Amino acid sequence: MDTRRADPTQGPALLLKTQVIPDMNLSSIKEQLLRQRADIERHLHETEGAKELEVVGRLSRANAFQARELAFQNEKRWSRELTRIDSALARIERGTYGYCALCDEEIAPGRLEANPAIPLCIKCAQTQSTPM
């Protein structure tokens, strides 16, 4: 009896979903995300100022209204981006960074390079109605 025969219950180690994609430089990605985060927080701070803009000097009422509208829109956009960055950072902490938040497939490295906060693979991004 060959006792060295492979035990069928001990198959090859399954690739863990939590495994980080090998050639990804997580610390530099994290740095990049934190830098983006700081930028956005600065923008948000500036936006706060714009919203409280008083109708002063040459600025007409309409202009002030427009500036405030724009500030609100920017604030919404930045808040959304901030959420994405935070969840990307959380995924780095959990070791699931680089995998699609919907289907668990690997996100193409080029996509992550273009925007490290991106949460979805190209396929899922295309099926989403809102631009990610």
Ligand SMILES: [Zn+2]
């Ligand atoms: Zn996907």
